[in-house]
Amino acid sequence: MTVLKSPRTAPGGSPAPPARAASRLPSPRRLDTRTGLRAAAIAIVALLAAAGLATTLGTAAQDSALGHAATRAEPLGVVTEEIYRDLSDADAAAAQVLLAGPESGTAVQQRYDSDIQRVSSGLAAVSADATSPSALDATGEIIADLPVYTRLVGTALADSRQNLPVGAAYLREASALLRTRLLSAARQAHDAETADLDGDGAAAAADPLGELALLVACVAALGLVQVFAFRRTNRMVNPGLAVATVLVLALAVWTGLATPAERGALARAAAHRQTADALVATELAAIQAHGDELLGLAARGEDLGGYERDFTSTSASVSRLLAADHGSGIADARAAQQDWLADHRNLVELETEPQADNSANTRALLLLTSPAAAGSGAVFARMDTDLRNAVETEESSYRTALGEAQSDLSGLASAAAVVAAVALAGAAVGINRRLREYR
C-alpha cells in the first residue's frame, strides 16, 4: 500500500490549490487525495450495498422460512397427521359399526362418516397447499384409494345387516387396503411435510456470519476513510460519514443480538415439535392397537389370529414409545395403558374361550365399545385423550416458540435496507463534500 502522508493544507482554507498542485505534480509514491477519495467512495458504496443487500436478503430469507413454517409447513404437517389419525379411526369405527349390527346407534356410524369427511377435506388442503412432489403423490394415491375403501366398507355393512358372513370378509379386505396402501401413503405425505418443516427450520437458523463480516468491513472502511480524510483535509468530523458509521455499527449490533435470540427460540420450537412427533407416533400406534381389538372381534377367528398378533406387536411399540414420551398427562396415559393391557387379556379370554351362547360376544362387544363399561374401550379412550391433550399442548408451545423466533427477527430486514440506504446517502454526501473541494 502506498504510504499516505497528510497534505499540509491551510486549516479551513480553500482546498483547491493543494489538490491542483498534487494532480499537476503527481508523486509516484504518494496517493493523490482526490483519487483516494474517489476510490474510497467506490469501495464504501460497494461495501455498503453488499452489506445492506446481504443483511436484507439473508434476514428476509429467514423471515420467509419462518413464515412458511408457521403458515404452510406446520399446518400441513398437522393436516397430514390428522389424515393418518382419521383413517386409523375410520378403520376401528367401521369394525364397531359392523359389530354393533342392527343395534348400532347412529353415533358410531356418524363417527365413521365424519372421519371420512375429515380425511377428504384434509386431502383437499394438502392438494391445494403442498409443494413437495412426494406429499402430492401420496395424496393422489389416497384420493384414488379412498372411494375403493369406502365402497368395501359399505358392502361389508350392507351384507352384515342381512347377517351374511361375506360382510365380515369385505371388512377384512377393506381394513387390509387401509392398513397397507392408505396408511402408508398417509405416512409418506406426513414424512414429506415433516421434511419440509425441517428444511424451513434449517433455513431459518442460517448463520449470519457473512452479513456480520460485511457490516464490520463497512465500519472499518468508513473508519479508514475518515482517518484518511482527516489527515488529508484536517477536517475533524465528517457528519455524513459519521452518521453512516454509527448506523452501520448499530445494524451490526442488532444483527449480532437478534440472531442468537431467534436461534434459541427455534431450538425450543424444535424440541417441542420433537416431543409432539413422538407423542403422535404413540397415539397412532394406540389407535391401531384399538382397531386390532375391534377387527379381531369382527373377524372371529377368520383372520387366523392376525389381528391379535398385530395387537401384541403394536401394543409393545406403544409401551416402548410411551416410556420415552414426556409431556403433560403422560403419567396418566402410562397408567391407562397398563389397565388397557389387563383389560385386553380379559377380552382375549372371552374371545378364545369356546362360546356357550351369545353372551360372551355381547360382553366382549360391550367391553370394547362402551365408554361406561370398565373395559379396554373405555381405557383406550382415556389414554387417547391424555395423548391428544399432550400433543396439543406441545404443538401450541411449538407455535408460540416459532412466533417468538419471528418476532426476534421482526423489523431487521427492512431496517437493514433503510440503514444501508441512509448510510449510503450519508457516505456519498460526506465524501462528495470533500471531493467537491478539489474541483
Added chain:
Amino acid sequence: MGDAVASGSVGMPVRRVRGVRWVLTALAVALCAASLTACGTAPAPVRAADGGAVPLPQGVRTVPPGPAGGVSVSGCDASLAPSGPLPQPGAMPAGSAMERIERRGYLIAGVDQDSYLFGYRNSSSDPHASPLVGFDIDFVREIAQAIFGAPDRVRYRIVTQAGRIPALQDGSVDLVVDMMTVDCERAKQIAFSSDYVDAGQRFLVDESSTVRGIGDLAGRKVCSATGTTSIQKLADPSYHIVPVAAVNWADCLVMLQQRQVDAISTTDLLLLGLQAQDPYTRIVGPQITFERHGIGMPMGEDDLVRFVNAVLERLRTDGTWAAIYTRWIGTRLGPVPPPPPAVYQ
C-alpha cells in the same frame, strides 16, 4: 492500483449502465431464491396415481398344479358300528370319552362360523341364544342332547378349514362338524363318523357367466378354500384350471363379486351357502366328485365314534335328519334326498 481505479473511471458511463443491469439481475435472482413461489414455478400436478385398484382378500395365493386325484375313499369310508343302544342322557358309561365330556359340563365342538346355512353367526340379539346356527350346528346340538339331555350344553370353537385336523389332534375340540369330506389321507390322522350328508363338487359362477361346467374353465381362475379337498381336486393338471386358494369361503365370494376369479368350486352344499348370499350367482355343471361327509373326531376315541354313529343312526330313522335337511337346504338342490346309508367296518 490507484491508476487502475482512475482509468476505470474513464469508461464509467457505459460500465455503470452494465453494472446497474447486472445488479438488477442479481437482485432478481436473489429475490427468487428467497421466495421460490414468487417466480411462478407451477406446483407439480397430482400424479395419475396407481392407486384405486381393488385389492385381493388377505392370504390369497395361486396354487400350482398338483398330482391328479383329490378325494380317495376306497377302503377307508367305513366307520365303527354303534355298540348297542344309546345310553340314557346324563348317564354315560364310566371311563368313556362321553363321560369325560359329561363331567366337564359341555361339549366342545369345532365349527365354521362363516359357512352360510351350515355354521354361521346367529343374528339374534338374545344373549342366551346359541351363538351359531346352521345345518352342522343342528347335528352338534343333537349330539349334546344325547350326552346331556340338553342341546345348549355346547361350547363352540371356531376353526378354519386348514385348522380342523390340528384342533382334533391337539385335543382343543371334542369333535369337528364342519362339512368335512371323508378322505383316506385324512382318515390316517383323524377318525370319521359314518356319512351324515353327501355332496359333489360343482361350480358357482356369476349369473352372466357363460361357464356351464369344468370344460369351460381351462386357463381361468377358480377359487376354493386352503386345506380343502376341493382345492386339491382343482389342482389336477388335466383340468388346466388356475386354482386360487383363499383363507375361507367368504373370501372366495368376495373375489367372485369383484370379478377377480371366474368361479368358486366346492361341494354343491357349500356353494348353496354362498349362492344364498348373492342371488346374482348360480351353481353350474355336473358334480365332478362324489363326497361323503363325516363328523371328525380324534384318532383312537373309538367309544366316542361309536356313540356319535348311534346318534346319527337315530336321526336317520326318527325323521330328524330329514327335518334338519329340509330346514336348511330344502329343495334348492333338488328333492330332499333320503339320509345316506351308514357303512361300517
